[in-house]
Amino acid sequence: MINWFRGLLVAGFLLASSEGMTETTYTILDFQDLDGWQQDDHSAALSTFRNTCADLDAPDWRSLCAAASEFQDAQKFFELFFRPVLVEDGKAPLFTGYFEPELDGSLSPDARYRFPIYKMPREAKSKSIWLSRREIETSDVMRGRGLEIVWVDDAVELFFLQIQGSGRVKLPDGRYVRVGYGGSNGHSYRSIGAEMVRRGIYNVHQVSAQVIKNWVRRNPKDGLELLRHNNSYVFFREVSKVPAHKGPLGAMNRSITTMRSVAVDPKFTPLGAPVWIEKDGENPLRRLMIAQDTGSAIKGAQRADVFFGTGDAAGRAAGRLKDPGRMVVLLPIQRAYAMLPESVL
Template sequence: MIFRLAAVFSLWLTATAAVAEDDIDLKVLSFGDLESWEEDDHEKALNAFLMTCMDLKDPDWRSICAVAQQKPDAKQFFELFFKPVVIGDGIDALFTGYFEPELNGALSPGGIYKYPVYRKPPEIPYESLWLTRREIETGPVMKGRGLEIAWVDDSVELFFLQIQGSGRIRLPDGRTIRVGYGGSNGHNYQSIGTELVRRGIYEVHQVSAQVIKNWVHRNPVEGQELLYHNPTYVFFRTLNKIPADKGPYGAMNRSVTTGRTVAVDPKFVPLGAPVWVEKDGKNPIRRLMVAQDTGSAIKGPQRADIFFGTGDKAGRAAGQLRDPGRMVVLLPIQRAYAMLPGALQ
C-alpha cells in the first residue's frame, strides 16, 4: 500500500511517544547485542537502504542518506550513525513472508481466462468503505466499465495476488504485465486461514498459503464462500516502468529487494529505517533489512513480513514462514535516545 511519507514521518515520533508512555517498552541496545551482526553482508543492506532513503523528508534521515550515497564502508556506516532499539508491546514477535506472484492471464476474456483484475473505480474516495468482496464479485457494479487490466485463469491465485498487493501476469504471447496496489474497498482484512482453523478443518500449525489454495481447489463451492469471508478487495494499477530484474513497488513506491526488504507496521517502525531481523524457527535468519513496505495484516511493533522474491519458489518459501524471534529497529542516534521514557517529559 502507498503511504504519504511526509505525514508518516512528521507524526511518527510524536505518535510513538504518546503510546510509549503507557503501552510500549523501549530498549536501546549496542551492536554487540545483535546476534551474528558481524557475519552479515552489510553492503547488501546499504544498497537496499539507498533504494528509498532519498525519499525520506525528516532532517535526521536526509543527512544520513547523504552520507550513505557516498558509499562508505557499510558496517561502519550503520554503527556510526544508528542505535539499535527494541520496540515492544508485550506481544511476541512474529515473522511471516510475502512474495511477488506470477499468474497466467490474457488481455481479453475467453476460455480459461475469466477472472478479471480490476482497476479502482473512480467513484471510490481514498481508503473509504465501499462494497464487500462478495458484492463486487457477484454484483453488477464492475460490469461493462472497461476497468479490467487483464483476465486470469485462477480465482484463488487472484485472491492471493490481492493479499500480496503486486504481481506479474504472463500473457499467452510471452509478454508480462506488472501490476501493483491501486486501492481497496476499505474493509478490514479477515484471515481465511484463521477461519479454516476456527471451523476445525486444520490445526494452526498446518495452515499455509499452499494448504489454503489446495483446499479451495478441492472444494470449489465451499472454497468460494471461504474467500468471501475476507471482505477486503484490492484493486490494481499497471506498473510499466519497473525493470524486469527489479522487485515490485512497496509502500514507498520503490522496488523492494529480495531478502532485504521487510514489511512493518508504520505506527511503530518508520518506513525507510534499517531493521535487524533475528528470526528463529526451522531456517534462522540473522540479517539487516530495511522497512520499505506495509501490509494489512502487519500490526504491532514486533510484527514483520519478509520479502522472498518472485514466482512459485519464492511463494512456497514465503507461505511456510511463521516463526518467532526479535526485530530491532536502527534509528538515528539522537532519535533513539529521544524516544526513551525519561526524554518524553
C-alpha cells in the same frame, strides 16, 4: 561521552506510548550485542538503504543518505553513523513472511483466461461500502466499462492476489504486467480457512493457503462459492513504472528487495531505517534489512514481515515463516540519544 552512555543505557528506559495504554521500552545497544553482525553482507544492506534514503525528509537522515552514496566500507558506515536501539512494547516478538504473487494472464479474455483483474470503478470510490464480492462477480456491474487490466487463468490465485495487495502477471509472450493495490469495496475480510473449518471440510491444524488453493481447484463450482464467503474485494492499478526484474513497490513507493526489505509498524520503526533481524526457529536468520514497507497485520514494536520475493517458491517459503526472535532498529546517533528522558541525562 558515548562510552559513558553505553553503560548507563544497557538497562533500558521507559517512555509512555502515544496511546497512553502501554509503556514502550527503548534500550540502546552496542553493535557487539547483535548476534551475527560481523558475518552479514553489509554492502547488500547499504545498497537497499540507498534505494529509499533520498525520500527521508529529516536533516539527519538526509545527511546520512549523502554519506551513504560515498562510503565504500558498508559495515563501517552503519557503525559510524548509527546506534542499535531495541524497541519493545510488551508484546511477544513475531516474524512472518510475505511475497509477490505471479499469475499467468492475457490482455484479452479467452477460454483459459476468464478471470479479470479490475480497476476501481468510479462509484466505488465515493462510497465507504460498495457491492459485495458476490455482487461484483455475478452481476453485469463491471462489464463493458473498460475496467479490466488483464485476465488471469486461476480464480483462487486472483483471490490470494487480492489478499497480498500487489503482484505481477506473466503474459503469453513473456512480458509482465505489474499491479498494485487500487482500493477496495469497503467490506470486512472474512477468513476462508475459518469458514472451511466451520463447514467441517478441514480441522484447524490442516488449513493453509496451499490447502485452500488445492481444494478450490478440485471443486471449481463449490470453490468459487466458498471464496464468495469473503465479501471483501480488492481493485488494482497498473504499476507500469516498475521494471519486471525489480521488486514491487513498498510503502515508500519504491521497489523493495528480496530478503533485504522488511515490513514494520511505523509507529515504532521509522520507514527507511535499517533494522537488524535476529529470527529464531527452524531456520535462524541474522541479517540487516531496511524497513521499507508496512502491512495491516504488522502491529507492534517487535512485529516484522520479511519480503521473500516473487513467485510460487517465494510464497511457499514466506508461508512457512512464523517465528520468534528480536528486531533492533538502527537510528542516527543523535536521534537515538535524544530519546533519553531528562531524568537519565
